[in-house]
Amino acid sequence: MALIIKNNKISDNIFLMTISGCKQYGKPGQFFMLRPIKGNISDPILARPISIFDVDKEKGNVTFLYQVVGKGTEILSSLKVDDEISVIGPLGNGFEIEDNDITLIGGGIGIAPLFYLAKEHRKMFPNRHRTIHLGFRDKAILEDEYKSICDNLVLNIGGYVTDDVDFDTNNTIYVCGPTPMMKAASTHAKKVNKDIYVSLENKMACGVGACLVCSCKTSDGTKKRVCKDGPVFHASEVFYE
Amino acid sequence: MALIIKNNKISDNIFLMTISGCKQYGKPGQFFMLRPIKGNISDPILARPISIFDVDKEKGNVTFLYQVVGKGTEILSSLKVDDEISVIGPLGNGFEIEDNDITLIGGGIGIAPLFYLAKEHRKMFPNRHRTIHLGFRDKAILEDEYKSICDNLVLNIGGYVTDDVDFDTNNTIYVCGPTPMMKAASTHAKKVNKDIYVSLENKMACGVGACLVCSCKTSDGTKKRVCKDGPVFHASEVFYE
Amino acid sequence: MSNINHLETDLMGIMLKNPVIAASGTFGFGSDYANIIDVSRLGGISGKGLTLNGSKGNDGQRVYETPSGILNSIGLENPGVRHFVEHEYEVMRRTGAAVIANLGGHIENDYLEGAKLLNKVDLDILELNISCPNVKNGGMSFGMIPETAAEITRKVKEVSRHKLLVKLSPNAYDIVSVAKACEDAGADGISLVNTFLGMAIDIDKKKAVFNNVYAGLSGPAIMPIALRMVHQVSKAVSIPVVGLGGISNYRDAIAFIMAGATAVQVGTMTFAVPETMINIIDGLEKYCIDNGLENISQIRGII
């Protein structure tokens, strides 16, 4: 059980929730399964996989940026300060944080894990350069926050964020967003013989690798579990044919 | 939809909840169906019949005294000020308020409707006398509140509250409590050829008379709906064989 | 925004103002909810299940909540067909919704006498409840197998002057075969599903919650199974199908219509949220407008 410290709407359907009481905080790219209701209630039944937006190790807090898309996240958004919440995690593999200049590409709610990634990268490799591309359909969120931890921020509203990116670079590239956006990024990268990191999203039930609900096809024809083998993959593993 | 104004624990598992926004307030002995969860969630599915404890017509508030006994009332008790709650009512027939001295007998959470009854009786017939007997298993609740609106209060902790009552009286007698207690009261009353009012409790689904879940046997062999034909009956109707 | 064009529904030749019907056993004879919602807006009302001579119903506990559902064991408490004909029919007719009488029985003769008595009133539809235990057949319900389902359907159809909607039990060994047999026996339409046979145990009292041990499960819990059965039956028969089973909102109703239902019935969720059917009607109307449909029937059976 964790405790809600903060749960604020920051834009239409977008919320920032901070919780305390997680035994482990996790690393960038990992996620928690959050269950918005008590144990003896079963509608909706499953916990929701929500990726880590930020961690404050001093205060012992983990923050999530999430979008209300259905019944579960709607209830999540109705939770108030001091409410209890059931959490499982941190789960998944998380990002490899490389000693290199990096380019981050986020689309919509997919920007969430990139904040913690940029922050940790800056802490580990302060002299490296961080460029971030944020794409939104209608309006930007948290622009200042992302600007504060990156050296360069490029915003794209209503267009294709991947069009703004030069994939022919030595930078390490990390992408998180809607599947079509990640596929587009992978196609661009493949053309210049570059591999990139993508963080996949899929429906999940258990979140720990047991149920095989979130299996995805890989390029060699085998299946991988987004929750346990991922959610971070090389694009060459999951998007190249 | 109504709005929670207050929802406080006043004893183990006993809560006082005040709501505003009811279109009608109802009269003593009537009840509301309160649904603790939003329309698109279905566990638990049904609304809970809760009798009116008090009405403040000036403020437009209705107050309920309720006990947490299961999943539904547990969620009810977790609601906070300004939360919305779905209500149906007022429902049921309510008490006949007679121009007579009255004796009220309440057991456990069954004391709830007697508060509003005594208050309205005092307002309508200020010169009449009101005696109230309250029975509890372990400890009394709201003793001062009941004392403030009755001329005489008799408390019984751990015993049989009906043993304290003289049924051979011209007073009008109203009883609400566990079924065995109401049956005992009816037996006492019948011995002295007196009829009394009892307010029945039964599981309900619709609360409006449609589903026949709460049907009870009557003395003439027919069935009556506790929700619509009751919950207040003459003991002679439902407990005399 | 007028309902007339978008939602008007031809159900077995009966015109409903919309395809949303109160399910039998959840709406009395239409008057109980009159103070709570605008009953005149409903497409139809299937009244409390009738038996020839009426019944006091079951003793003991009659309802038990389960996750997203309820078990009920009312036992067909009802005032009998004659009382309905003499007193309740007029009340139902005045609601303005289509009048559906729901008839059950435990022996064949009760069905037939009941159906004949119901010829005295101008019902829109007679709904036949074939989930009742058949006394002659060891208590197995008429609807469990095609043979008994077809026989009672054929015989009632012979004596009734009304459109006949046969309501199937999901406990049937093979509900598709039962549906086909009823169609062949002359049913004008099929409604499904009735409640699922379930059970609850009071572990503290160490006994079954219900005197009859088993009881009927309804509510959103079983909607995925009901939807599958409606889909299967709609593909298998040519007569109209009325879908029900846990419908909570207009999206559920649309799912049933896409699965092949001509109309839907709403039951358990009315208990929880009395406005459910009104919200569904409004939602269907808006859906038609938003999706440029002239009539809701355009999405019928598209899955």
Added chain:
Amino acid sequence: MSNINHLETDLMGIMLKNPVIAASGTFGFGSDYANIIDVSRLGGISGKGLTLNGSKGNDGQRVYETPSGILNSIGLENPGVRHFVEHEYEVMRRTGAAVIANLGGHIENDYLEGAKLLNKVDLDILELNISCPNVKNGGMSFGMIPETAAEITRKVKEVSRHKLLVKLSPNAYDIVSVAKACEDAGADGISLVNTFLGMAIDIDKKKAVFNNVYAGLSGPAIMPIALRMVHQVSKAVSIPVVGLGGISNYRDAIAFIMAGATAVQVGTMTFAVPETMINIIDGLEKYCIDNGLENISQIRGII
């Protein structure tokens, strides 16, 4: 407070430290939850359903939430029996819980070859999934009717050296007849229920949610039906019955035991609350102490 006496359970001659088993398909081969809960406390683990040569499972969406339940369409994604024998068996054995291999198939030969391969490892129990579509029988599952269920049970029993627990489908026309047929064919025990055939429609996309259209419903939603079936089957057979279907807490587990189950399996709720089985074991232990039971089996079948 020791579990040894109160919860120790003899299931077909196999001693379980308690009657709480992870249901097949919800717990991998036991290692996935090892970081989350103390897997060694479980009475048993039924591993991910195996097929002879393995399978990549179904394409498209694999899970859909319904009120108090989930529909799943994994399609038996699994690494195959040989891989299990060579790699996963040892992992499962090291958990300390009883090892149950779950075997499915689409043709008889796959079951038999699979069962023979599984003779190479010291399983505690072989659980036979007879809910798979039978290719030779138009896709109707082996478990739909007594004849095919009995035949596959008898043939697997002939080639297997393990205790055989046959897992029934609730979609069977008559689950009691299927149970009796499996008992007669040599099953050492019966587990029930597998998932209920259900359906979901994406009304925005105007198509079924799942590529296979229908999918399996599990979770608390269906518990009342599962409990009724366990009660019926327990009364009808003499071999042990393992009950499952939406169990969420120790009270649910006790209901199944009172209905006749020797042990219970827990599946869907583990996804929601991974501690569910641990809480159930603790709850059963406390129940025995509070109620003065020497062993939980004293309440078995008392309803």
